[in-house]
Amino acid sequence: MTLKQTIQQLPDSAGIYQYFDKNGHLLYIGKAKNLQKRVKSYFNFTPELKANSNLSLRITKMIKQTVSMSYIVVNSEHDALILENSLIKQLNPKYNILLRDDKTYPYIYIDNSQKYPRFDITRKIIKAADIKYFGPYSVGARDILDSVYELCKLVQKKGCLKSKKLCLYHQIDKCLGPCELPISDARYKQELDLAFELIQNKKQLIKLLEEKMFFYAQNMRFEEAGEIRDRIQRITRSEIKSEIDFATKENYDIFVIQNSESRAVIVRIFMRDGKIISSTHDYIQLNEGYDEDELYQRVLLDFYSKEKPPIIAPILVASEFENLQVIEQHLSTVFEKKASIKIPKQGNKKQLIDLAILNAKELLKKDKNSIDTKLLDDLKELLLLERLPKRVEVFDNSHMAGVATVGAMIVYEDGKFDKKSYRTYHLEAKDEYAQMRETLTRRVESFSKNSPPDLWIIDGGATLLKLASEIVDSCGVFIDIIAISKEKIDAKAHRAKGKADDIIHTKDNIFKLKHSDKRLQWTQNLRDEAHRSAINFHKKTKLKLDNESKLLTLKGISGAKVKKLLNHFGTFEALKTLTIEEIGSILNTKDANVIKNIYF
Structure with a gap:
């Protein structure tokens, strides 16, 4: 048709x-x-x-x-x-705008139904009768909480009251000691009131922290002073300075979007009780032009996608966008109450929007020099990539004679390695081709939870590149793919000896660049990081396998029998789940009983 x-x-x-x-x-x-x-x-x-x-x-x-x-x-x-x-x-379609901000933001909360309440951190609603929330915080939530416990004599840990005995926290004057001492509600409330004030007033919190920092410095306790200095920096990092004064204690979530020719920036500001408590921003690469309507929809859907937030605030945006009412209807379902999305035209709320726009424009100016976009532009042009490779995933596998076979994926985004996004895989495949297929397939299966990147780099040649392309095409995902391999000399790559040059492969071309070429060096750097990650995970896996093998050997199971078991069942973890009959089908009933007794 x-x-x-x-x-x-x-x-x-x-x-x-x-x-x-x-x-x-x-x-x-x-x-x-x-x-x-x-x-x-x-x-x-x-x-x-x-x-x-x-x-x-x-x-x-x-x-x-x-x-x-x-x-x-x-x-x-x-x-x-x-x-x-x-x-x-x-x-990740070519012409849609994809946001990668899938973070959930932390809140500080207190359960006032407890006799001696204490503060903690959550990312979701706590099912209890009398909870008060503060947040969300883009950064610094843990630092604020740690500072409160350093400056206020509250019950420090969840389990403190259960012990019924005074502990170190009381001895160093950080807790009143209600676990054993008769502390009145009024006395404990004095400490709670101070904590409330410090959480809601960052200026006061930072002032007290600075006093403590100077005290440590004067007493030659420089390490402790340095820790508080770093904490102050993290607490202030998310602040946006504002002279806007709300007479009432209003809550708002503010979202604005600004764009340059190649980038857009989303700024989110959170106002609680009439004060701006935190802000956050994300950049988006505009690969195929800008669509503000679509971007506003993505921003709101993604930010509120997880579940009902602990604090539900009216939403302010800078301009009308398509499907605003549909988004409002959806958020009403998420919030379990009517959602409100407004475009203020005057007054304090319009000043909040203007403040957010001002910050967004400043962020776009700063961003021009924050990343070496020229190098990425050159790479895109050379390799005929569809997208600028702002977020890159690189894959490599590692094993030793087929033992402890693993795969690794490293992630590079906005000029640095994103180590929190690294992934490692235990593999069952025996040959290099099947190992890469297993690694890439497992990554594709996780796209619903962790969106695809702009570029894949495969440690290998044209054959593995073709494999990666087939896997991506089979599931309809849009990703640029390249591979990097050593030039073959006498049918060998000589990686360790450094005698072979690296070759970059694309679907239609191969590129033999000079050693000094920045584009080659960038690709090599990413490949080497993936190789390092795979090797390290292989070593850890191999050590664990060796320890398991030694345990079996000590119990009379020979190395040959261990190898036979692993060849058949794959891993020690799989072996631990088997019945005596299943193990006995490979060895004998006596050995099967020995193995079963070891693990159970």
């Missing part, structure tokens, strides 16, 4: 639609209250099918590349919105 025939047969139902190019690559995912009307609005049908002249340059470019489409019918526009957002995160 041709594209024109598919469009003409679309139902007038709610749903999502997907556009594909001539190679079957996914270009765009959209939602519609009425699929037929929405999709037809992209096209003129006479004298031939072509892009509607009223479209933006970005969408016109996309429609010119579109040769086929598919669609999914759903029950409502709201369902279409949720499905669209989920698919965009998993498939």
Whole structure:
């Protein structure tokens, strides 16, 4: 069926639609209250099918590349919105805007139903009768809490009261000692009131911390002084200075978006009880143009996607956007109460929006020099990448004669390695090709939880590059892929001897760059980090296997029998779950009983 025939047969139902190019690559995912009307609005049908002249340059470019489409019918526009957002995160289409900010922000809370309440941190609603929340905090929540416990004589740990005995915290004058001493409610409340004041008034908290820092410094306790200095810096990092004075204790979540030619920045500001308590921002690479409507939808859907937030505040945005009412309806479901999204035009709330816009513009100015974008631009041009490689995942495998086989993925984003996003895998495959297929397949299976990057780099040659491309194509995900390998000399790469040059492979070309070429060095640096990660994980796995083997050997199970078991069952972890009969089918009943007694 041709594209024109598919469009003409679309139902007038709610749903999502997907556009594909001539190679079957996914270009765009959209939602519609009425699929037929929405999709037809992209096209003129006479004298031939072509892009509607009223479209933006970005969408016109996309429609010119579109040769086929598919669609999914759903029950409502709201369902279409949720499905669209989920698919965009998993498939990363070329012309959609993908946000990677999937963080949940921490809150400080106190359970006032306790006789001697104490503060703690949460990222979700606590199921208790009398909870008060402070936040959310983009950074510094733990530092604020640690400072409160250093400056206020509260019950320091959850288990303190259970011991019924005075502990070190009382001896160093950090706790009143209600576990054993008759501390009145009024006396404990004095400490609670001070803690409340410090949490809600950062200036007062920082003033007391600075006094403590200077005290440590004067007493030659420089390490402790340095720790408090660093804590002060983290607490102040998320602050936005403001002279806006709200007469009432109002709460607002403020979202604004600003953009340059190549980047957009999202600024979020959180006001609680009439005071700005924290702010956060994220940059987004504009690969195929800017769509503010789509970006506002993504921002709000992603920020409130997890579950009902502990504090529900009215939402302020800088401008009207498409589907605002649908987003509001969705958030009302998440919040379990009516959500409010407003575009203030005057007064204090408009000043909050202006403040956020001012900060967003400053962030865009600073960002111009924060990352070496010229190098990435050069790479994109050389390798004919579809996207600027701002977020990159690099893969490598490691083993020793087929033992302790592992895979590793490292992540590079905005000029630095994102070590929190690194992943390692225990592999069952025996050869290099199958090992890489297993590693990449497991990464693809996690796209629904952790969205795809801009670029994959594979440690290997053209064969592994082709494998990676086939895996990505089979699930419809949009990712640029390259590989880096050693040039073969006498059919060997001589990695350790350094006698072979590195080659960069793309789908259509190979590049033999000079050693001094910054683009090659950048790629090598990422490959070497993946290699280091894989080797380190292999060593840890091998050590654990060796210890397990020694344990079995001490109990009379020979090395040959251990190898036979691993060849059949794969890992020691799998071995521990087997029955005596299953183990006995490979060895004998006596050995099976010995092994079972070791692990149970």
